Structures are given as structure tokens and as C-alpha cells.
Amino acid sequence: MNDQTSAASAEKRASSDGLLSVRGLEVHFPIRSGIIIERQVGAVKAVDGVDLDIPRGATVGLVGESGCGKSTLGRAILRLVEPTAGTVTFDGTDLGALAGEELRRMRRQLQMVFQDPMASLDPRQNVQSVISEPLRAHGVGGDHRARVRELLDLVGLPASAANRYPHEFSGGQRQRIGIARAIALEPQLIVADEPVSALDVSIQAQVVNLLEELQDRLGLTYLVIAHDLAVVRHIADIVAVMYLGGLVEQAPSDDLYATPLHPYTKALMSAVPIPDPAVEDARQRILLQGDLPSPADPPPGCRFHTRCPFRQPTRCADERPALRTVAGHPATHRVACHWAEDIEAGRIQPAAEAVIEPDPAPDPAT
Amino acid sequence: MTNSEPLLDVRDLSVTFTRKGGPSVRAVDGVSFTVRPGETVGLVGESGSGKSVTSLAVMGLLPRRGVQVGGQVAFDDDDLLTLPRDRMRDIRGRDIAMVFQDPMSSLNPVVPIGIQVTEVLERHQDLKGDTARAAAEDLLSRVGIPDPARRLKEYPHQLSGGMRQRALIAMALACRPRLLIADEPTTALDVTIQAQIIELLKELVQDTGASLVMITHDLGVVAGLCDTVHVMYSGRIVESAGRRELFAQPRHPYTGGLLASVPRLDAPRGAPLHPIPGSPTDVLRWSRGCAFAPRCPNRIEPCTDGPPPLESIGGRSLRCLNPLTETEEVATR
Ligand SMILES: Nc1ncnc2c1ncn2[C@@H]1O[C@H](COP(=O)(O)OP(=O)(O)OP(=O)(O)O)[C@@H](O)[C@H]1O
Ligand SMILES: Nc1ncnc2c1ncn2[C@@H]1O[C@H](COP(=O)(O)OP(=O)(O)OP(=O)(O)O)[C@@H](O)[C@H]1O
Ligand code: SF4
Ligand SMILES: [Mg+2]
Ligand SMILES: [Mg+2]
Numbered sequence: 001m002n003d004q005t006s007a008a009s010a011e012k013r014a015s016s017d018g019l020l021s022v023r024g025l026e027v028h029f030p031i032r033s034g035i036i037i038e039r040q041v042g043a044v045k046a047v048d049g050v051d052l053d054i055p056r057g058a059t060v061g062l063v064g065e066s067g068c069g070k071s072t073l074g075r076a077i078l079r080l081v082e083p084t085a086g087t088v089t090f091d092g093t094d095l096g097a098l099a100g101e102e103l104r105r106m107r108r109q110l111q112m113v114f115q116d117p118m119a120s121l122d123p124r125q126n127v128q129s130v131i132s133e134p135l136r137a138h139g140v141g142g143d144h145r146a147r148v149r150e151l152l153d154l155v156g157l158p159a160s161a162a163n164r165y166p167h168e169f170s171g172g173q174r175q176r177i178g179i180a181r182a183i184a185l186e187p188q189l190i191v192a193d194e195p196v197s198a199l200d201v202s203i204q205a206q207v208v209n210l211l212e213e214l215q216d217r218l219g220l221t222y223l224v225i226a227h228d229l230a231v232v233r234h235i236a237d238i239v240a241v242m243y244l245g246g247l248v249e250q251a252p253s254d255d256l257y258a259t260p261l262h263p264y265t266k267a268l269m270s271a272v273p274i275p276d277p278a279v280e281d282a283r284q285r286i287l288l289q290g291d292l293p294s295p296a297d298p299p300p301g302c303r304f305h306t307r308c309p310f311r312q313p314t315r316c317a318d319e320r321p322a323l324r325t326v327a328g329h330p331a332t333h334r335v336a337c338h339w340a341e342d343i344e345a346g347r348i349q350p351a352a353e354a355v356i357e358p359d360p361a362p363d364p365a366t
Numbered sequence: 367m368t369n370s371e372p373l374l375d376v377r378d379l380s381v382t383f384t385r386k387g388g389p390s391v392r393a394v395d396g397v398s399f400t401v402r403p404g405e406t407v408g409l410v411g412e413s414g415s416g417k418s419v420t421s422l423a424v425m426g427l428l429p430r431r432g433v434q435v436g437g438q439v440a441f442d443d444d445d446l447l448t449l450p451r452d453r454m455r456d457i458r459g460r461d462i463a464m465v466f467q468d469p470m471s472s473l474n475p476v477v478p479i480g481i482q483v484t485e486v487l488e489r490h491q492d493l494k495g496d497t498a499r500a501a502a503e504d505l506l507s508r509v510g511i512p513d514p515a516r517r518l519k520e521y522p523h524q525l526s527g528g529m530r531q532r533a534l535i536a537m538a539l540a541c542r543p544r545l546l547i548a549d550e551p552t553t554a555l556d557v558t559i560q561a562q563i564i565e566l567l568k569e570l571v572q573d574t575g576a577s578l579v580m581i582t583h584d585l586g587v588v589a590g591l592c593d594t595v596h597v598m599y600s601g602r603i604v605e606s607a608g609r610r611e612l613f614a615q616p617r618h619p620y621t622g623g624l625l626a627s628v629p630r631l632d633a634p635r636g637a638p639l640h641p642i643p644g645s646p647t648d649v650l651r652w653s654r655g656c657a658f659a660p661r662c663p664n665r666i667e668p669c670t671d672g673p674p675p676l677e678s679i680g681g682r683s684l685r686c687l688n689p690l691t692e693t694e695e696v697a698t699r
């Protein structure tokens with residue numbers, strides 16, 4: 001039942017209007033060299049042509065390996081880093097066209113929650129001051145003490161927390177403080193960059209549940225960045241999979257999990273350990289070779305072709321695949337692979353050395 | 367390999383850090399477990415539960431000052447805790463090797479990888495010159511480092527995290543250890559690289575018959591890898607069982623709580639998560655009762671009267687006065 005209602009609400013959210021729309025977004029960091037005259041000798045293509053839509057009230061999850069550009073994409077959406085190309089449209093407004101006071105006002109609507117709660121909180125400010133800081137910065141009037149009490153209550157902390165300092169709290173509680181601060185200005189969109197990955201396992205769920213609860217109560221829209229696919233699947237309505245600066249697959253969470261179409265998504269999913277020996281013993285794994293190539297010198301063609309176990313002699317190495325729909329799947333499920341249909345139908349099989357069959361060895365008798 | 371004598375027998379291991387002017391911290395408190403030849407044993411627990419300190423004590427790598435170590439660690443016929451330093455150094459390198467979470471901390475940053483691997487081979491296997499170099503190249507390719515001849519010349523910072531961890535595993539294997547202790551070897555790595563490293567460790571255990579102690583906070587890693595699992599909380603083992611038994615039916619409320627709180631990739635969406643309330647820092651001193659009591663949904667009065675004993679029940683060890691029953695376990699899922 002639970003399953004159905006959540007699927008229905010995901011459907012509703014996915015079909016409702018868009019809050020944020022990203023088109024052709026690029027963030028290239030210049031690589032400079034030279035002692036007297038600095039000149040640009042190349043660029044780190046951290047984000048390299050991303051299209052992404054975030055429906056109002058939805059949670060979009062962004063996953064991918066370390067260094068693939070997730071944080072840079074999140075920061076570029078909030079214009080904490082300047083995109084080198086592309087547009088970000090928020091609620092009908094082109095953020096790139098805003099400057100000065102207009103940009104500052106718009107920023108109230110977009111807030112960020114960081115991975116390391118301690119690094120993002122000033123240790124010398126007490127919690128009252130930390131949480132009310134955005135209110136002061138944006139010149140919000142009213143009773144800040146009362147507002148902070150209200151915010152603390154929303155994130156499940158006692159009012160007495162206001163007079164204490166960040167270091168007096170556990171990691172999970174500090175993340176609650178960071179969230180209280182992010183929602184202080186009643187934003188519409190929150191970009192949460194690895195909000196639980198620095199937390200102990202037993203308390204990650206507290207923060208995940210809190211984010212979901214706040215979404216229901218305040219109608220928030222989320223972009224949740226995480227490298228943990230299980231967390232993302234749990235929290236997100238729509239999942240976008242990123243590889244080396246670009247999105248390789250994007251789909252409603254259930255579709256992505258049921259039928260991953262991109263070879264990278266398949267490999268990523270098969271690599272996530274599942275805390276259940278029965279499942280682990282029966283699983284086939286697709287192992288990738290090597291590491292993520294350098295974003296300063298991305299491979300031509302499909303960015304993934306250097307590690308792809310399904311790579312074909314034609315197209316993969318010289319033609320960059322765009323995100324597209326695939327027959328038999330909803331239009332919201334899009335994948336950037338030339339061979340998605342053949343791979344799904346089993347006409348193209350992964351290279352044998354990449355496949356690890358389930359271990360048939362029985363448990364050693366104990 | 368089934369009913370052989372244990373290779374490693376840790377008995378009642380305790381480690382206390384004493385600080386001048388501060389309270390002493392008992393990081394490990396009466397921990398006992400065995401590792402048989404060819405067996406893979408998991409130590410799981412959250413940050414601060416004493417996993418690393420346990421492994422450092424076994425390896426004789428704890429600082430000498432300000433630390434009190436008690437108990438026995440039997441390896442072959444020796445007690446590693448009372449062995450003279452030089453004997454311990456021989457064993458460490460020859461019979462027992464360790465791989466850490468941060469490979470950078472165990473590699474020398476200013477010496478090329480090749481020289482570091484070759485040195486281990488020269489020291490422990492009596493190989494020299496070209497033979498040692500060839501063996502080093504062979505080792506690197508065995509742990510899946512492409513183009514090993516070139517890699518041998520590179521410095522640690524020129525390798526990615528995954529490659530560095532492989533190089534470290536290669537060095538650990540260079541001495542053909544009978545026991546490998548891996549402390550969160552994949553925690554800093556991406557899942558796709560983690561899968562490669564775990565597959566590598568599995569293969570090595572199978573091929574060489576070595577035993578493996580895997581230290582991790584990730585129940586998923588344990589589920590696919592370890593024969594026997596010990597769950598630690600605040601310096602003590604709270605539950606030990608074969609991995610199938612443990613996951614099919616966790617009996618300690620902490621084990622059950624951990625399993626109910628982690629999202630599973632294969633769980634239906636919308637399946638609620640049940641976090642453990644509080645944080646791992648809300649602990650009771652074991653001398654006063656069960657350390658998990660402040661967070662435990664099953665707590666009863668006697669739990670805070672004194673330390674619950676570790677008891678054997680149906681093939682597992684359990685330190686709990688009011689363990690989960692079958693129905694409760696189903697309810698938390
Ligand atoms: N300010 C910067 N200047 C130059 N290069 C940068 C800068 N910020 C990020 N990069 C590079 O851009 C790429 C993407 O980095 P980013 O932090 O976005 O990755 P990520 O997916 O968030 O990784 P992680 O999972 O490790 O947080 C990396 O190669 C990184 O080194
Ligand atoms: N050198 C030290 N001096 C004082 N206390 C220490 C020292 N090393 C560890 N401790 C304490 O011992 C306890 C156990 O630490 P340990 O490093 O074994 O935890 P762990 O289970 O490995 O955690 P993690 O998952 O964070 O690695 C902690 O409370 C820690 O603060
Ligand atoms: S396009 Fe080719 S290389 Fe890229 S994912 Fe598809 S099969 Fe693999
Ligand atoms: Mg990041
Ligand atoms: Mg540790």
C-alpha cells in the first residue's frame with residue numbers, strides 16, 4: 001500500500017510543473033601555467049553539458065563517483081560558482097541574467113545543506129546566532145529568538161539548544177542545525193550535498209527521515225547529491241546518474257532501479273553491497289576496470305567507453321551519445337548510450353571478464 | 367579448514383588510554399574472538415566502537431606510552447602481547463599484514479611504489495635485484511594494476527586512491543601473510559572501486575588460504591564477505607554469529623537497529639527507515655549497565671543495574687538481557 005501511494009505521489013510530482021530547469025550547463029575550470037604571463041593551457045571540464053529538470057515539490061537525487069562533478073553542478077545551480085555556459089531557470093527566471101540586489105533576493109529561495117556540518121557552522125557562534133544569521137543577512141525583521149525556537153522544533157531539537165555551541169552537539173544534531181539554518185528563509189529549493197555521508201550509520205536515517213518530513217510540511221523541493229545509491233533510491237522521486245561531467249541516465253527512481261539502461265548505472269548498482277547474505281550470494285556483479293578518467297582530458301565519444309564492459313567497435317569511441325528516450329520505457333526515463341536497446345534485449349552482452357558470477361561455494365560448515 | 371585450530375586467538379583483550387590529568391578511556395573492553403585458517407572474520411561497529419584499536423593491539427602497533435593493554439593474543443604458540451619488539455616486527459611483515467583505510471599514511475610519499483614493494487620482497491622473501499623487481503611487477507599486476515612496469519616508477523601521489531589501496535595490498539601480500547587485517551580498506555573509495563577491491567580480497571583469500579579480518583562499518587560489505595561477524599559497541603562485542611544467522615535473525619537490539627536503519631538498494635521505495643534514536647556518544651559505562659541502554663528500545667530495568675554478560679545462545683554469542691525475538695525482528699523490517 002505504502003508502495004502504491006508513494007509511486008502515485010511520485011507520478012504526481014513528476015508530472016507537475018517544473019521549478020528548476022538546467023540547460024546545457026558547463027563549468028570549466030581553467031588550468032593555468034606560466035610564471036610571468038599566465039596563460040590558460042587547458043580546462044577541467046567539471047560539468048560539461050548538463051540538462052536537468054526538477055519538478056516543484058519533488059526530490060531529485062544526483063549520484064556518481066567522486067570527482068564526476070556533482071558538487072560543482074549543485075554549486076553552479078545556486079551560482080556559488082559561475083557557469084561557463086548554459087542556463088539555469090528557476091521558477092521562470094533566468095538566474096544568469098540576475099545581478100546585485102535581484103540575485104540576492106532570489107538566493108533566499110535557494111539554499112544549501114553541506115556534507116560536513118561542522119565545517120559549515122561557525123564554532124564561535126552559538127546556535128541562536130548560527131541559525132538566525134541568514135535572517136540578519138537578508139534583513140528579515142521580527143522576533144529572531146522566537147523564529148529560531150520554531151526552527152529548532154521543526155528539526156527536532158530542544159529550544160535550549162539555542163544557547164549552546166556547535167561543538168557541543170553530535171554529528172547528527174549538527175546536521176539538524178545546518179538544516180534549520182537552510183530552511184530559515186523559507187526557501188523553495190534546497191540543494192543538499194552529501195547530507196548524511198559524514199554521519200554514523202545508525203543516525204543517517206534520522207536525517208533522511210527529517211528531510212522527508214520537512215518536505216511534506218514545508219513543500220520543499222530537493223536536489224540531493226549523494227554517492228550512496230541506496231540512500232538516493234530511498235529519498236528521491238527522480239534519479240540522475242552522472243559520469244565525468246555529464247548525465248548518463250535519468251529516470252523515476254523505481255524505473256531506474258527496476259531497469260537500469262545505461263551500462264554505468266548497471267555497474268554502479270551491482271557494486272552497491274546489500275546487507276543480506278542471501279541476496280549477496282545470488283548476485284551477479286559487473287566489475288568496471290580502472291578509474292574515472294581525468295575531467296581535464298575526457299575521452300572522446302562516449303565518456304564511459306574506456307571502462308564500459310558493453311563497448312562496441314563502432315560509435316562508442318567517436319560519437320558522444322545524448323540523453324534520449326528508449327521504446328518501451330516512459331518518456332521520463334532517458335539514457336545516453338548508443339546501444340541501450342540492444343543491451344536491454346540481451347543482444348549485446350558484457351565482456352566476460354567484467355562479469356563476476358555468484359559464488360557457488362557453500363558456507364564453510366561451522 | 368573447518369574444524370582446525372584457530373590461527374589467531376584473542377582472549378579478553380582490553381586497551382585503556384591513560385592521560386595525565388584526564389580520565390582514562392577504556393577503548394577496548396574484554397574482547398575475545400578467534401580466526402581460523404582460511405576464515406574471513408568481520409568486525410563491525412560504528413565510529414569509536416574500538417575496531418581499529420583492537421586491530422592495532424593485535425598488530426602491536428599501539429603507542430607504548432599512555433596505553434595499558436590486557437589479555438592475550440595467541441598466534442601459533444606465541445602471545446603477541448608479550449613478544450619482544452624484534453620478534454613482533456618479524457611476525458608483522460612475514461605472518462600478519464595490515465591494510466589501512468588511508469593508504470597514503472602507510473606509503474612513503476617520496477619513494478616510488480616500485481622500490482617500496484621491492485623492499486618488502488627483499489626483506490621477507492630474500493629476493494634480490496632483477497628477480498625482486500620482476501616479482502614486484504608480477505604482484506602489481508596480480509592486484510589489478512594496469513601497466514605495472516610503468517607504475518613501479520611512480521610516486522604514491524601519482525596514483526588514484528583505488529590504485530594506492532591496491533599497491534598497499536600488493537605490499538601486504540609480498541610477505542605471503544597467513545593473516546591479513548584490513549581496517550576499512552574501502553571506506554574512502556567509490557563503490558565501483560570498492561567492488562573491485564573486495565573481489566580482489568576474496569580471490570586472495572581463496573588462492574592463498576590466508577585468513578582475513580575485515581573491519582568495517584558497512585553491513586553490506588560484511589554480508590557478502592565474512593564467514594563470522596562480531597558486532598562491537600562501545601569497546602565490547604555485543605553479538606557474534608555466522609553471517610547468515612546474524613542477518614537472518616539479529617538478536618541484539620543494536621544489530622537489529624542497524625539493519626533496520628540502513629536503506630537497502632533492493633527495498634521497495636517508501637519502505638520506512640527506523641533510525642536508532644540518540645547517537646553513539648550517548649553511552650553508559652559498561653560498569654554501570656549496558657552501554658546501549660540509553661538508545662535501546664528493548665531496555666528493561668536490569669539493563670542499567672550492571673553489565674550484561676556475553677552468553678552463548680544457539681550457536682551465537684549475545685550480550686543482552688532482553689534480546690529481539692523473531693516477531694520483533696519482523697516488525698522492524
Ligand atoms: N574550484 C575548482 N578549480 C578547479 N577544479 C575544480 C574546482 N572544483 C572542482 N574541481 C574539479 O572538478 C571536478 C569535479 O569536482 P566535484 O567536486 O564537483 O566532484 P564531486 O562529484 O562532487 O566529487 P565528490 O563525490 O568527491 O564530492 C574534479 O575533478 C575537481 O577536482
Ligand atoms: N591514541 C588514543 N588516545 C586516546 N584515545 C584513543 C586513542 N585512539 C583511539 N582512542 C579512543 O578509543 C576509542 C575507539 O577508537 P577506535 O579508533 O578503535 O574506533 P573505531 O571503531 O575504529 O572507529 P572508526 O569507525 O571511527 O574508525 C574511541 O573512543 C577513541 O576516541
Ligand atoms: S555508448 Fe558504448 S561505451 Fe557508452 S555506455 Fe553505451 S555501450 Fe558503453
Ligand atoms: Mg562533492
Ligand atoms: Mg577505525
